[in-house]
Structures are given as C-alpha cells and as structure tokens.
Amino acid sequence: MINLGGFHLTDGNKIKEMNRVVITGMGVYSTIGKNIDAVKESLYVGRSGIGIDPRRKEFGFRSALTGIIERPNLKGVLSRRARIGLAEQGEYSYVATMEALQNAGIDMDFLAANEVGILYGNDSSSIPVINAIDLVREKKDTTLVGSGSIFQSMNSTITMNLSVILKLRGINFTVSGACASSSHAIGMGYLLIKQGLQDIIICGGGQEVNAESMGSFDGLSAFSIREDDPTKASRPFDKDRDGLVPSGGAASVIIESYESAKRRGATILAEIRGYGFSSNGDHISVPNVEGPTRSLERCLKDADMAANEIDYINAHATSTPVGDLNEAKALHNIFGDHKPWISSTKSMTGHEMWMGGASEVIYSTLMMQNGFIAPNINFDNPDEDSAKLRIADVRKEAHIDTFLSNSFGFGGTNSSLIVSRFK
Amino acid sequence: MKAEVIEKVNEFLVDEFEIDENKLTPDAHLIDDLGIESLDFVDIVVIIEKDFGFKVKREEMAGVRTLNDLYQYIDERTN
Numbered sequence: 465m466i467n468l469g470g471f472h473l474t475d476g477n478k479i480k481e482m483n484r485v486v487i488t489g490m491g492v493y494s495t496i497g498k499n500i501d502a503v504k505e506s507l508y509v510g511r512s513g514i515g516i517d518p519r520r521k522e523f524g525f526r527s528a529l530t531g532i533i534e535r536p537n538l539k540g541v542l543s544r545r546a547r548i549g550l551a552e553q554g555e556y557s558y559v560a561t562m563e564a565l566q567n568a569g570i571d572m573d574f575l576a577a578n579e580v581g582i583l584y585g586n587d588s589s590s591i592p593v594i595n596a597i598d599l600v601r602e603k604k605d606t607t608l609v610g611s612g613s614i615f616q617s618m619n620s621t622i623t624m625n626l627s628v629i630l631k632l633r634g635i636n637f638t639v640s641g642a643c644a645s646s647s648h649a650i651g652m653g654y655l656l657i658k659q660g661l662q663d664i665i666i667c668g669g670g671q672e673v674n675a676e677s678m679g680s681f682d683g684l685s686a687f688s689i690r691e692d693d694p695t696k697a698s699r700p701f702d703k704d705r706d707g708l709v710p711s712g713g714a715a716s717v718i719i720e721s722y723e724s725a726k727r728r729g730a731t732i733l734a735e736i737r738g739y740g741f742s743s744n745g746d747h748i749s750v751p752n753v754e755g756p757t758r759s760l761e762r763c764l765k766d767a768d769m770a771a772n773e774i775d776y777i778n779a780h781a782t783s784t785p786v787g788d789l790n791e792a793k794a795l796h797n798i799f800g801d802h803k804p805w806i807s808s809t810k811s812m813t814g815h816e817m818w819m820g821g822a823s824e825v826i827y828s829t830l831m832m833q834n835g836f837i838a839p840n841i842n843f844d845n846p847d848e849d850s851a852k853l854r855i856a857d858v859r860k861e862a863h864i865d866t867f868l869s870n871s872f873g874f875g876g877t878n879s880s881l882i883v884s885r886f887k
Numbered sequence: 888m889k890a891e892v893i894e895k896v897n898e899f900l901v902d903e904f905e906i907d908e909n910k911l912t913p914d915a916h917l918i919d920d921l922g923i924e925s926l927d928f929v930d931i932v933v934i935i936e937k938d939f940g941f942k943v944k945r946e947e948m949a950g951v952r953t954l955n956d957l958y959q960y961i962d963e964r965t966n
Contacts, residue, residue, distance in 0.1 A: 683929060684926070684929055685929070685945050747924075748926070749925070749926060750925065
C-alpha cells in the first residue's frame, strides 16, 4: 500500500483512490460535563456522573441508579417550530452538535454552501410515544396530540430534526444498533468519506435519560442495585460488579476527508484509521467472545495495523458480570502479549447506550490530546480474567498515538474503531 | 406438595414455554434439561405473579435448579 495522502487500491486495471478520514470537531452533552472542557476535566479527575432518580423508585424499579443530566433550555436559542419536534435526546444532540460544528469552524453559511451529511446513533424515543397514546386514549381525538409529536416519536427523530435545523443536504439517516449504534454511525460515516461519497458528515449518538425508557430494561435485573453508594455502582471489570447503570446525553464528531479539511484550513484533531464490525449470531442479550474478537480483528485489518500498535483501549465493559468477562477474554486473546492500557469510562458515566460509541471516541481523543488515560474508577479488585489485562485503576500520564474503542449491543452487534493522532 | 401447584406449573411450561410434557419429571434440571434460560426466568416471574399471586424475588430463585425445586418454591409461598 502506498500512502501519499490517500490509499491506492488496485481493482483489476483500475486504481481507486481512498480518502483519509479525519476528525475536525467534537461536541458533547454528558452526565460528566455539558461541554468538551468540562468533560475533559471530569475524565482527568475521575468524576462520576451517577446518582439516584427517586422517580424510578416510585415506579417500582429494582434500581433507581442513573446518570444525572439536566435538560438544556433551548427557548430563545431555537425557534418554536424548530424546538417542537425535538425530543429530549434531540435537545442534547443539538447542543453537542453545535459545539462540534463551532469547534470545526463550520457555520450556517458553510452548511448552506456545502453538502454536509448526518449519521446519528439512536434506538428509542419513549416519552413522546407514551404521551401521544395517553392523550389519544384520554381524548379519543388524535388532532389534540400536537404537531411535534410524530417527529419526536420516531427512532430517527435526531437526524430528522437536526438535518432540518441545520439545513443539511448530504446523507441523512439514523443508525440503530442498540448500544453499538453511534459507534456504527461513525463507522458508516468513515466508509462513505473514505470512498469519496461525502466530504463532511456529522456523526454522533443521542440517548434519552428517563425512567420510562428504562423500565423494561430494569425488569431484566441487569442494572446495579448498589444504591447506597451511587458513584461506586458502575465498576467495570471489578470482581464485585453487579450490573450496569443506565445513562445518556449526546455526543457529536465532525468527520471529513483530509482533502476537505485541508482545503478549508480546518484543524485536524485525529484520524480514523479503521472500522471493524461483526454479529455474534448467538444470544440476544448475553455477549460471547467470538463475535467481539472478530470485530477487533477486522478493525485492525481495516486499519492495516498490528495489535501492538494500539496504545489504549476504551473498553465497552458496562459493569455486568458476564459482559465484562467475555470482553476481557476477547481483549486478552488479541492484545494479551502486548498489554496496552485499558479502561472503561462507563465507570464514570454509566452506560450511555445509543450515545456511548460516539462519546467514548471523544473521551479517548481527549485523553490522546492531553496525554493521560482516564481511570477505570471503582476497579478495586480484578477477577480472574480482568487480572490478565493492564487496567488503569487510577489516572495514568501516558502518550497515546493510537486508541481502539469497542461498543457491543443487544442482538450481538459489535463495532470497533481505531483512531490515531494525525500525521 | 399441592397437586394444584404441580398442575399449574406444568401447564405454563407446556403452553407458554412449549416444552415437551414428557420432559417434565421432578428431577428435570430447568436449564440443562428443559432449556430454560436467563430471559425465560424474567417471564416466569411474570407468570407466577399472575397464576399464584405473589412476587418472586429474583435472588431467591438462585437456589431453584430442578422442576421439583420450582414446585417446592411456589408451594411454600402459597396457602
């Protein structure tokens, strides 16, 4: 492979130029910070965003633990018509996307003059659906539901609304793949840009944070019940983990071709080197080892990199007994000899679900930019499998050139991304 | 052991979980012999609440391994 600012791939007698894909902007609205700087600070000090939502106890949840986040007030920021179709996670996504666009040096004039796309991860929109049907049942009249309802209710609510607010004219759809949604969204965006089908894409993920969306999940007994000590409940890889803590918010990255970034003089934050994926073909909620292993291997192959070139792995690890175990096995299979630093930022944020893939790319990029590995907090005692990994129980000062981020979801959907310093 | 308990449990295992009636011997292991898995236990809690009127504590089910264990567990909690 020759690399002169683009890849060259022979296909018979044709030579196809593949673009390098870079990240030029990041924005986040998270339980550990409402913007990039606040999040960076939280990652650095190992701050937890987990707390108790008393409303869940009133509903009879097994666990009242959740990431704590405040809804932004967009009145005065967006027109009524723009706001009315936005569900809760759309609001988070709008704030995160505006920060990312600003950091990328992209304004509304640029969006009007250039084709920019959006690929966002989302896999639910509970409250608008519940509100609509409650109203219809009560009033027996659908004309009283209101004009915003349908646009808030659909899984594609985020891309549907943001593409209109930002007047985007490129690729436009929502990627649903459970907890791997937004990692896959970035992967899909990367493939489109690599092949020259889009120059710039807003990629990200949004996740609603409310009791209604988590009720049936709580009913699976999958959540931690360590309510007496909320900030200690999410403990990926730790021997005494007892389940995940649901969380959410939104995260956006602006990804673009190197040529486009160069042309407009954008600051390049990092480069996406590879995307790997797989499906387990196994149990709907219990992950296995083989599927994630293939996703990791495929990602390394796509990046044309060896395992020993990965300096840091942001694990998917959600603090479930079986999930973390199987991921530890997969990571040991591939990275056992090399032993890169590993941590799960879910220890601080909880499981951000549809937002997680994108946010974790941002958290890892912040670590790479600032020379540290965020701690896998609450890692007090390893279990047999996590003991074999080099897990950062406290913050480590470290130089990262390349990181890998994993996201795995219900249905056995797996996504892996490799991101490097741009050189 | 109340005959009613055995009857009701067997009924939902056959009707809801589509398990072959011939497999329903007292010593049958729920997971290994009857193929009941983690998500099925969530539904068993729902059915027990509906059919027997009490709420199962998930943690208590950890000791329920065989069909007879299940009959016993329910029998002890109903009068």
